[in-house]
Amino acid sequence: MNDAPAEPRPALRDDRSEPGTARPGAAGRTSAGPRRSKASADAILDAAQDLLAEAGYAGFSIEQVAKRAGAGKPTIYRWWNGKAALLLDVYARQKLVLTDDDTGTLEGDLASMLCSVSRFWRETPAGDIFRSIIAEAQSEPSALEALRSFLGERRHHVAAVFERARARGELDEGFDLDTTLDIVSGFLWARLLVRRLDDDLEGFNSFARQIARGVTRR
Amino acid sequence: MNDAPAEPRPALRDDRSEPGTARPGAAGRTSAGPRRSKASADAILDAAQDLLAEAGYAGFSIEQVAKRAGAGKPTIYRWWNGKAALLLDVYARQKLVLTDDDTGTLEGDLASMLCSVSRFWRETPAGDIFRSIIAEAQSEPSALEALRSFLGERRHHVAAVFERARARGELDEGFDLDTTLDIVSGFLWARLLVRRLDDDLEGFNSFARQIARGVTRR
Amino acid sequence: MNDAPAEPRPALRDDRSEPGTARPGAAGRTSAGPRRSKASADAILDAAQDLLAEAGYAGFSIEQVAKRAGAGKPTIYRWWNGKAALLLDVYARQKLVLTDDDTGTLEGDLASMLCSVSRFWRETPAGDIFRSIIAEAQSEPSALEALRSFLGERRHHVAAVFERARARGELDEGFDLDTTLDIVSGFLWARLLVRRLDDDLEGFNSFARQIARGVTRR
Amino acid sequence: MNDAPAEPRPALRDDRSEPGTARPGAAGRTSAGPRRSKASADAILDAAQDLLAEAGYAGFSIEQVAKRAGAGKPTIYRWWNGKAALLLDVYARQKLVLTDDDTGTLEGDLASMLCSVSRFWRETPAGDIFRSIIAEAQSEPSALEALRSFLGERRHHVAAVFERARARGELDEGFDLDTTLDIVSGFLWARLLVRRLDDDLEGFNSFARQIARGVTRR
DNA sequence: GGATAACCGAGACGGTACGTCTTGTCTTAAA
DNA sequence: TTTAAGACAAGACGTACCGTCTCGGTTATCC
Incomplete structure (x- = not known):
């Protein structure tokens, strides 16, 4: 379900070739390029999920997500229009595993x-x-x-x-x-x-x- | 229904004698005394309710409630320990009118x-x-x-x-x-x-x- | 020097007879009567001096003085018109001990x-x-x-x-x-x-x- | 004279290129970038100086300076760590004009x-x-x-x-x-x-x- | 010797300022 | 042209004091 995050932009090729050289920055992730960086999006969603798990909804802020993801706030706002959109994407990533067994009744x-x-x-x-x-x-x-x-x-x-x-x-x-x-x-x-x-x-x-x-x- | 609002203090006599002289202050509300002022509490709850009606939960802040009630923020925090407590009291004030008629089935x-x-x-x-x-x-x-x-x-x-x-x-x-x-x-x-x-x-x-x-x- | 504190009131007899019975209050100090209570004034000045010594000017507030003295704020404001007046009285209490010896030149x-x-x-x-x-x-x-x-x-x-x-x-x-x-x-x-x-x-x-x-x- | 104001940051290039387009904000001041905004700093120092002139030290508060400068409080606290630092910078801006004439004796x-x-x-x-x-x-x-x-x-x-x-x-x-x-x-x-x-x-x-x-x- | 008046403690009140946090926009420099 | 970085205006957060005002209670004085 909903495995394409809520993108306000038409549809960019999200897959980017692997960076040739590592940046000195936080995670080895190369910064930027002319396409949407899947790496960034993933880092942001990961960070959001972790933050929510650790600090709960009360401690969940775009600020913290950006810091934890090693991303800039504008990057988040560019692709998601707010907390809600981000949360939805995070939820969509959860693999719904339901043991939908047929018990007969x-x-x-x-x-x-x-x-x-x-x-x-x-x-x-x-x-x-x-x-x-x-x-x-x-x-x-x-x-x-x-x-x-x-x-x-x-x-x-x-x-x-x-x-x-x-x-x-x-x-x-x-x-x-x-x-x-x-x-x-x-x-x-x-x-x-x-x-x-x-x-x-x-x-x-x-x-x-x-x-x-x-x-x-x- | 919740007829005892969430008061952090044991139980004060909220009724205060009529003010002798009017204050130069904003409204005609007399200010203070060693007991809790019912007038203030009412003004705050009224303001909270109105604000919620007008601006919704998104626009509901202690700051605005205080301003609208003509009350100081500390007065609010003295009697309610946050947004939630205030909201609960506001809800408790709503007269639940249910037409609980017995239809026979x-x-x-x-x-x-x-x-x-x-x-x-x-x-x-x-x-x-x-x-x-x-x-x-x-x-x-x-x-x-x-x-x-x-x-x-x-x-x-x-x-x-x-x-x-x-x-x-x-x-x-x-x-x-x-x-x-x-x-x-x-x-x-x-x-x-x-x-x-x-x-x-x-x-x-x-x-x-x-x-x-x-x-x-x- | 200046042993009469800056009194805004004409001139009351400050000495009051000893209280007959102790109050349940903080220090056994009896509360009031129609004259200025020397005991209160002393407690306030003591508290002010101690507070200044412990917390410095930055931590010096009427609020704290009152609490420490076991006095009401109005009692302070009745007899001193602000921090400054209180400080002056506290200074005046200090016994100026100068070894003013005549060295001959x-x-x-x-x-x-x-x-x-x-x-x-x-x-x-x-x-x-x-x-x-x-x-x-x-x-x-x-x-x-x-x-x-x-x-x-x-x-x-x-x-x-x-x-x-x-x-x-x-x-x-x-x-x-x-x-x-x-x-x-x-x-x-x-x-x-x-x-x-x-x-x-x-x-x-x-x-x-x-x-x-x-x-x-x- | 103190030509290096008390900056907590090592040394930023304070001069920024001219803004391309005006902001809808208060004055015509363009808003920011990753460098310190000289325009903001100036507005804050101007406001501080004016406020001090008009209201004196008693009426001098970060709150008022921010309001008058059209700046956010965090901007002030980012670059100055309190009233004192701000005051010092304001003093440092004063051009000391001393008629230091040599009278011969x-x-x-x-x-x-x-x-x-x-x-x-x-x-x-x-x-x-x-x-x-x-x-x-x-x-x-x-x-x-x-x-x-x-x-x-x-x-x-x-x-x-x-x-x-x-x-x-x-x-x-x-x-x-x-x-x-x-x-x-x-x-x-x-x-x-x-x-x-x-x-x-x-x-x-x-x-x-x-x-x-x-x-x-x- | 009972009423009265001024004191007392306590503490609530409307405010203002504090210093921190978050929001969403904007600008820069690097890639 | 997108990115990370982060400055910015705005404004809410919860706390500390300010100086004023009311409360009951106490007590010395005056009728």
Whole structure:
């Protein structure tokens, strides 16, 4: 998903040949050239991710990212229009690993998915990053926009679970996919936002049972 | 509702006798005494609320609140330990008016409650304030703590709906109140955070139907 | 000298009878009555002097003096109109101990006096206090006024040395006392202000010899 | 005179090429680059000088200087480490115009110099600035250090007068230049600090006569 | 001998300034 | 022409004092 970072510029060839000689500068990275430097972009995203992991959203500033990446602030602002865009790209880099196993029932699949997402957010930087994006979206219109479109993209992971259920004939004829997806993501967001991402098996099972009961045919 | 605002001091008598003579100062507000000045506190909370309404969370700063309230910054920091505490008090002042009418069925009650909360957040400053608190909680531990305890307090409003249903004998014996409340509030939070608080009757009904089906006995 | 502190009030009897019962307050000092409390005044002056000794002029604030004295700020402002007045009173409390011995010659007396004043300023808080007063006088008109009148009072100590010389017949008939006193105090002030109060015997002797040669008859 | 202002950075080329286009900002000043902006430094020093002239040392604050200069506070703190450093640079900018005319005698030269310095301090901002520096030095160690080294630099102006006298053969063989310079500057400082800089010809002549008598050979 | 008036401590108040931090724009020099 | 570097204006941050004002409480004096 979204493996092309949000570029305000048309589309540059990002791959640049390796530098011939090392600079005396911070990391061996050669500075500049007429194309966008993939090395720089990577360094910036790495720095952003690390910083977020270490200092949290509170300590996350463009200033610090630039310093840590050995990049100039204008370089960041040239390619991302603010914190939010940067955060989104960082989130997009996270490899979403969900153990989307087919347990045979909607209820089982749902519980499994909750566990999976919960673990993903808990054990990778993704959770903190996503929290930050939501927070940023509350004051930054562009972040809100990004968050919304982002939502649509991630939707299909959960949707797949219900598609399987539909294929099995489990679902009621009046099943409303959109609302159901909102329920699932809302439930997860709330846990994320109050930092209650523990592996609450009982709660997840309870959730899954209830949702499954609500949407399956009798 | 949170009728004890987050006061760092034990409990002061906030009511002060009427000022004898007017100060030459800005407003007619009399300045100071060894007790907390209710007038100041009110002016600050009013200013905070207005500022949030006008400039949003992005433009909300202690500096501006102080200026607008005609108060000194130290006065704010004396009684609230940061943005979050101030926001919480502002939220606590909002009169939660929910048309909690008994429609006779759980489904009806649920749909009604969603409408009611949605309208409350949409048509009063409360929604924006609450969004701000959630955002603040992502970087400020104290705000997170406040948000959590806050959650517990508001919980009973939704719980009441389910208690009525239980009294009617609608509920399944395995009904899990906590999880269900999390579902409801999660659904509402998500709508609030992506600013999709429109009066989505169809969606609310769909949600209510599904939840009701999931928890009622067959 | 100046043993009546700069009182803005007409003239109260400062001595108060001993309190009958101790207050639960800080130091057992009883609080108030319709007369000025000598105990409070002393506590304030003590605190001011100690604070100046410990934290220097930079750390000297009415706030701290009040806290340390266990006094209310208004009590300080009631009896002194600012830092400067307080400092002056503190300086006035310093017992000026000058070994004003008659060496038989103007030159000897002068050198002796320089040593004496220098040691006084160096070994008691007086030097730091006086420095503070001069500093304060640069921004506070009232302090300037006080400094000027103060100057007049202290003048006679040095004048006495020259009076003795005149009595001995050492002085030239065109001797200008005022200018000479300005020279002596200026010399000492400059040393004080750049904190070069070491016991510079050679310098003092050189000064004394030169001044004496300048004013004695040939 | 102190032509190298107290720069914390080694030595930057302060001159920058002319701006191509005007900024929308306050004045027509173009904004910055990786070198120190001379325009900003000048604006800050101008503002500091004007502010000191208008509001005096009491009203002199970094805050006000920044506002008046249209500069950011961090810009000031980047190049000067506090009030004192700024004041010193402002003083260093004052063109010391002393009518150092050779009157033929030490006494005449001295009187002339006193008049000259007195007028300089009285009729230019220099006097007020210098008073402020002395005051600042009483609470700020760095200012004290600066004041001391400053002293050394300015010393030779007065020294020149005595050098001329020595060349004329006026001086006694035991003449002590250091002490004498301390006397002269002490006399002037004291007058400055109690704001008695009037053109006291009589006093100056008296001073000059006495000093001259003290150091000339018989 | 009870009322009164001035003192006292405490500390909240509106302000101003402090020195630091971050933001987003701009300029330079190197590559 | 992009880059790293970093100066810049702007302004918020949270803290320290300023000098004023109110509070209750205490106590010496005067009716």
